[in-house]
Amino acid sequence: MKPRKTAVPQTSARRRRRADAPSVVAGAPPVEAVAEVRRNTALSADAFLLDLMVDMPAALPGQFVMLGLPDGAAPLLRRPFSVMGHDPSRKSLEIHYSARGAGTRVLSELRPGHKLGLLGPLGRHFPQAAEVARRPADLEGGLAPLSVLVAGGRGTAPLIFFAERARRSVGGSSGPVLFLAGARTAAQLVLLDRIHATEVFVSTDDGSAGKKDTVIGLLKSLDGQPDFALGAAGRETRRRPGAVLYGCGPAGMLRELHSYAESRGLPCFVSLEARMACGLGVCQGCAVRLTGSRYALVCKEGPVFESCLVDWAQYEGA
Amino acid sequence: MKPRKTAVPQTSARRRRRADAPSVVAGAPPVEAVAEVRRNTALSADAFLLDLMVDMPAALPGQFVMLGLPDGAAPLLRRPFSVMGHDPSRKSLEIHYSARGAGTRVLSELRPGHKLGLLGPLGRHFPQAAEVARRPADLEGGLAPLSVLVAGGRGTAPLIFFAERARRSVGGSSGPVLFLAGARTAAQLVLLDRIHATEVFVSTDDGSAGKKDTVIGLLKSLDGQPDFALGAAGRETRRRPGAVLYGCGPAGMLRELHSYAESRGLPCFVSLEARMACGLGVCQGCAVRLTGSRYALVCKEGPVFESCLVDWAQYEGA
Amino acid sequence: MSRQRRESTTPAQGRRGSRGRPARSVSAGAGGARLPDLSVRIAGLRLSTPVLLASGVAGYGEEMGEVVDLNRVGAIVTKTLTPEERAGNPPPRLFETPAGLMNNIGLANVGLEGFLAEVLPQLKRHRTRIVVSVGGFSLRDYEKVLASVDAAGGAHAFEINVSCPNVRAGGIHFGCSASRAARVVRALRPLTALPLLVKLTPNVTDIGSVAAACVSEGADGLTVANTYTALAVDLRTRRPRLGGVTGGLSGPAVKPLSLAKVWEVTSRVKAPVIACGGISTAEDALEYIVVGATAVQVGTACFRSFKTPELIVNGIIAYMKENSLSSLQELRGTMTLAPAE
Amino acid sequence: MSRQRRESTTPAQGRRGSRGRPARSVSAGAGGARLPDLSVRIAGLRLSTPVLLASGVAGYGEEMGEVVDLNRVGAIVTKTLTPEERAGNPPPRLFETPAGLMNNIGLANVGLEGFLAEVLPQLKRHRTRIVVSVGGFSLRDYEKVLASVDAAGGAHAFEINVSCPNVRAGGIHFGCSASRAARVVRALRPLTALPLLVKLTPNVTDIGSVAAACVSEGADGLTVANTYTALAVDLRTRRPRLGGVTGGLSGPAVKPLSLAKVWEVTSRVKAPVIACGGISTAEDALEYIVVGATAVQVGTACFRSFKTPELIVNGIIAYMKENSLSSLQELRGTMTLAPAE
Ligand SMILES: Cc1cc2nc3c(=O)[nH]c(=O)nc-3n(C[C@H](O)[C@H](O)[C@H](O)COP(=O)(O)OP(=O)(O)OC[C@H]3O[C@@H](n4cnc5c(N)ncnc54)[C@H](O)[C@@H]3O)c2cc1C
Numbered sequence A, B: 001m002k003p004r005k006t007a008v009p010q011t012s013a014r015r016r017r018r019a020d021a022p023s024v025v026a027g028a029p030p031v032e033a034v035a036e037v038r039r040n041t042a043l044s045a046d047a048f049l050l051d052l053m054v055d056m057p058a059a060l061p062g063q064f065v066m067l068g069l070p071d072g073a074a075p076l077l078r079r080p081f082s083v084m085g086h087d088p089s090r091k092s093l094e095i096h097y098s099a100r101g102a103g104t105r106v107l108s109e110l111r112p113g114h115k116l117g118l119l120g121p122l123g124r125h126f127p128q129a130a131e132v133a134r135r136p137a138d139l140e141g142g143l144a145p146l147s148v149l150v151a152g153g154r155g156t157a158p159l160i161f162f163a164e165r166a167r168r169s170v171g172g173s174s175g176p177v178l179f180l181a182g183a184r185t186a187a188q189l190v191l192l193d194r195i196h197a198t199e200v201f202v203s204t205d206d207g208s209a210g211k212k213d214t215v216i217g218l219l220k221s222l223d224g225q226p227d228f229a230l231g232a233a234g235r236e237t238r239r240r241p242g243a244v245l246y247g248c249g250p251a252g253m254l255r256e257l258h259s260y261a262e263s264r265g266l267p268c269f270v271s272l273e274a275r276m277a278c279g280l281g282v283c284q285g286c287a288v289r290l291t292g293s294r295y296a297l298v299c300k301e302g303p304v305f306e307s308c309l310v311d312w313a314q315y316e317g318a
Numbered sequence C, D: 001m002s003r004q005r006r007e008s009t010t011p012a013q014g015r016r017g018s019r020g021r022p023a024r025s026v027s028a029g030a031g032g033a034r035l036p037d038l039s040v041r042i043a044g045l046r047l048s049t050p051v052l053l054a055s056g057v058a059g060y061g062e063e064m065g066e067v068v069d070l071n072r073v074g075a076i077v078t079k080t081l082t083p084e085e086r087a088g089n090p091p092p093r094l095f096e097t098p099a100g101l102m103n104n105i106g107l108a109n110v111g112l113e114g115f116l117a118e119v120l121p122q123l124k125r126h127r128t129r130i131v132v133s134v135g136g137f138s139l140r141d142y143e144k145v146l147a148s149v150d151a152a153g154g155a156h157a158f159e160i161n162v163s164c165p166n167v168r169a170g171g172i173h174f175g176c177s178a179s180r181a182a183r184v185v186r187a188l189r190p191l192t193a194l195p196l197l198v199k200l201t202p203n204v205t206d207i208g209s210v211a212a213a214c215v216s217e218g219a220d221g222l223t224v225a226n227t228y229t230a231l232a233v234d235l236r237t238r239r240p241r242l243g244g245v246t247g248g249l250s251g252p253a254v255k256p257l258s259l260a261k262v263w264e265v266t267s268r269v270k271a272p273v274i275a276c277g278g279i280s281t282a283e284d285a286l287e288y289i290v291v292g293a294t295a296v297q298v299g300t301a302c303f304r305s306f307k308t309p310e311l312i313v314n315g316i317i318a319y320m321k322e323n324s325l326s327s328l329q330e331l332r333g334t335m336t337l338a339p340a341e
């Protein structure tokens, strides 16, 4: 069954510019601000939690910021990082990053008090499951759809933010949230205690924690009961208006997630990566190929895309 | 009175290459080694003392090392720094530096355990006063000449090393050492407690410590009694075989020191600066102009030069 | 076509007048002391500051409003415009190198129709001067874009991009020889009364000759320079790092190179030069001015902070005060060679 | 003059034979596994590793003995030699830029007489291959240096420097046009049986044509490339940062540029190319090889550590093992363009 296109519009750069709906793009325009390191905690050999003090308009789950490096450091461009948590009142912004290249290694050396340039919040957020309902009638029963969050590796961060917001959403407008976290090995499952969801499932490639499988394998194994398509979330008895899949992780994993969503006819939203320069949609540098040989800008029209719009044969990550 | 050329040969690059006397160039050839930061102490807003652990052949006063910066840092080239103290048995090397540009600011952020590339020891050291004696007969009385050390700003470091070695030299072969340290203001006289000399004199431009004068003014004021030319070192009663001047500091100060030495007919050795790339005499990058329109390489034929050989009209520092 | 007339026909004059705001002086913030005059003239066009946003880094200025104070930049140079809408080259389009950025965007742009219908009306609402960058794959392309935009009104000047290294058979082809560049200028000069700038490629043996050829055909000024042809390879896949194979290098890495190019050009021609290449600080900008540039463009440095142009303007003001300069004219082209030379 | 003959006449052959040391394989240290073959051939000359020390950064190799293991480098290219001794240009001669180094040494060198009397006898004692860099201000200069050094024996190859940007009226003048470069090669080719390399300047519109012209006149290989003309200004004094006004830019900043130049040349000519420009790591070297280079030269990176060439050799060995390559031939020129192209 081919998923129909859902209520969240995803069109070409130019058309979207005209059609921008404030409810879809985050309300506040981005600002450039100075972010001060509050804490920079090593969670494992190469995973870090960065707690920044910064005055920035409220970010929504799926949005990201561009972080500049100190002047004495070699890398030139700011680096994009998903928001893992944001409390504008406390001016607290949390980023989870893995030290993999020159820029993130410089980040990993920062101590409290260090200052960084920041641009944010940027990009489009994950739509809530309720917004994705295919027919408004679905919501009539007062039941929001099931949200199934599938995170691979450091893709966990934005989905942790998403799950936390869903949990806190007013009036139970959000339905149950299943969180599936996959990693290569147990030592890399560094953020489990930060996940707040209805249920959390874990897999590792080497079986050192949770199911020994990829996170997509885990997803498929869970699919039998609760039937995602029907939205029966295990202990729920009443029928729900279906499930919505959310994914963040390596390119290969997202590609598989999309295939799965397609095969099950489920709407699916993924957060993509591309090398970025401006973060604002002005340099045209972060293009990814959509179906129909169109390009979209990850920083402005993404990073969250409905998976059926992406040309997966072309997508390789950043 | 024009100073005659003294026993330390200072000739053109090519001729010196043939004539290299091992007693003049430091014995051990340089090595490339890894230096680990033991301590990196801020002495003032921009003055630092760097204590490195490194396996390097013994350095002599006036010699320098080239310090590489960590890979993540922007500056490309190693930076030259005079040795302020070296204890090969303890593998301890001390550098005094001021954070003035990109490279030294990176240095100032280093913490214990950080590792740096190092090349050294490099260049020619300050000859001891006894070696500079004009007539071997001068030394017959068993009296070594007076050493007058004139340090401006961060030029103090190599002369501290020199004074310490002179004090420790066996059999009193070295005569009395007068140490003149000048700075803009008292706060910049950060190394006074490290100076070990027969007598120490201080000047500041603003009078906040010692004589309110330049260090050259200080030198001239001291010249009356003890007569440097005669080598009567104040409380000494017997005649000495003259004084030898040693200088390290800004270009203008060294130029004045040379004029003074020339006017008084005293031998004078100064440590010069030039931008460097290789530090080994192979790139020809660190040339300074000598009299007679010749060039000399600061890294190999210097940094210590007899002041009468330098074309002072051309010298501007690094 | 006198400079006089050209100035009075620029739409800016009218707008400025109608709002009654003097565009001349830029405030450095607080402080009552008389401010140095930062304004510069490029042909008939007066810019309130000598700092422009380079083509391709600011799009059409729309998204920038929140993060850049557009009143502090002398002008925005728009993303190069071609007759047809272009989706651009396959990704990846960016690759970072030591102190540099390689890009191969492939002139992704809205095309003439979209520009006239959607972008230009927005641009006209800006208070900043607008320099429209004109691109193409044939002489006819350039003519079409320039004539149409000129007719529509709203632009204050044109910058002819004969130097984009990222599209085959286009752009740079015209910029790589003095005679071909001259041909473009000869064709375009009669089509507009607005100042005509030519953006040169640095990828040539003798940029001075290309500059001279453009000026002799009536170019009012030269932008020096576009990016440097560059390549990077992914060792894992043994494929180029950019979808379009080679890319153009920009950023601090190229500043020493473009400074030499600006010197070559200002030593050769009298026409005003707008310097572009690796400018990140006021010092960078001032170096270019000392070498002879009239104004500067900021590109890649915006990606580190969109406040960079503003900080550069502030830095220039501070430098002028320190050195008691009342106008940039006193600084321009004042480099002296060392006595030893 | 066949390649065969040229090889057998190189002095290296005799020395190697007489010492009975096979120059072919380089040991990666411990470990018994069969090592990949790092040796490469440039014309008739076999180098034990593809990593050379670039001209000007190692002098004549004398001072390096203590810090560089010269057995790990394929060859030393000596500082460019001119007929007369040269003191060089006025200081400052160096200026550091973002990820780059500008130099204007002005070809300071001992001159032919000093070279033959003092340097060459020392060089002959090295076990490393010696490539003598030949410079000059006229055709006659080049001829004189090359013929004299050839007659004296001891060199294994020549690199003709037609690309020094730092001496007026010399070097680069010859490298900036295909016809002038061809003239130099035509004059020099008959004067030696040793491999003749030409070091090209990247400061040209079309380096491929210059390369092709050199090869058609009998050049055995091309070194790509020398430095990029650059300028920096001291704002305080408004004087150039270098005594010689402009300088040549080298270092990581230029790697993407020279990689593109090497690709231009290897796409155009079949002769072996020795890549040079910003090589600091094994990855840099391997990228050049994937683009078509036969060997590489390390310049500026030596100033960060003289162990760099050795580390690059080790890194190449590691890469070859990981990728099960038994010779670099399997890697050379294997860049494939993305399918989208
Ligand atoms: C929207 C978005 C959200 C992201 N969120 C996170 C996150 O929450 N945590 C996290 O650890 N990482 C995140 N990333 C990836 C992160 O941006 C890169 O890991 C980081 O830029 C690497 O920088 P580096 O200097 O360490 O690596 P480099 O040595 O520069 O490169 C390593 C790899 O990082 C990628 N990369 C480098 N520069 C950029 C750039 N300017 N833009 C995009 N990718 C780049 C490239 O794939 C490159 O191969 C996100 C990327 C995007 C686009």
Ligand SMILES: Cc1cc2nc3c(=O)[nH]c(=O)nc-3n(C[C@H](O)[C@H](O)[C@H](O)COP(=O)(O)OP(=O)(O)OC[C@H]3O[C@@H](n4cnc5c(N)ncnc54)[C@H](O)[C@@H]3O)c2cc1C
Pocket (backbone or CB within 6 Å): B064, B075, B077, B078, B079, B080, B081, B082, B083, B095, B096, B097, B098, B099, B100, B101, B102, B103, B104, B105, B154, B157, B158, B272, B273, B274, B275, B276, B277, B298, B303, B317, B318, D096
């Ligand atoms: C023989 C010698 C001994 C020295 N000893 C000391 C010392 O004991 N303590 C100390 O604080 N400083 C010393 N210096 C000066 C020190 O090398 C410079 O201050 C340092 O290189 C500045 O680097 P930076 O990156 O902070 O500054 P930059 O921003 O790079 O430049 C600031 C200034 O430093 C100088 N400089 C920069 N690079 C070099 C280079 N490669 N070689 C020489 N000068 C350079 C230039 O004058 C430049 O204007 C010595 C220099 C020489 C030549």
Ligand SMILES: Cc1cc2nc3c(=O)[nH]c(=O)nc-3n(C[C@H](O)[C@H](O)[C@H](O)COP(=O)(O)O)c2cc1C
Pocket (backbone or CB within 6 Å): A277, A283, A285, C054, C055, C056, C057, C079, C080, C101, C103, C105, C107, C133, C161, C164, C199, C225, C226, C227, C249, C250, C251, C252, C254, C276, C277, C278, C279, C297, C298, C299, C300, C301
């Ligand atoms: C992402 C990007 C896109 C660019 N697009 C254009 C363009 O469309 N037209 C143009 O003339 N120059 C374009 N340029 C070149 C810049 O305008 C500028 O000439 C160049 O980047 C050098 O300046 P910089 O070092 O300050 O970036 C682009 C540069 C970048 C980095």
Ligand SMILES: Cc1cc2nc3c(=O)[nH]c(=O)nc-3n(C[C@H](O)[C@H](O)[C@H](O)COP(=O)(O)O)c2cc1C
Pocket (backbone or CB within 6 Å): B277, B283, B285, D054, D055, D056, D057, D079, D080, D101, D103, D105, D107, D133, D161, D164, D199, D225, D226, D227, D249, D250, D251, D252, D254, D276, D277, D278, D279, D297, D298, D299, D300, D301
């Ligand atoms: C200090 C210095 C001196 C140089 N002298 C010469 C020279 O005499 N002859 C020559 O052909 N190239 C000379 N070069 C250029 C280098 O050989 C090399 O081509 C260039 O530096 C680019 O390589 P790199 O980026 O690895 O340094 C010199 C380079 C430097 C930095």
Ligand code: FES
Pocket (backbone or CB within 6 Å): A275, A276, A277, A278, A279, A280, A281, A282, A283, A284, A285, A286, A287, A297, A298, A299, A300
């Ligand atoms: S990063 Fe510039 S358009 Fe997306």
Ligand code: FES
Pocket (backbone or CB within 6 Å): B275, B276, B277, B278, B279, B280, B281, B282, B283, B284, B285, B286, B287, B297, B298, B299, B300
């Ligand atoms: S720094 Fe290279 S010769 Fe002195």
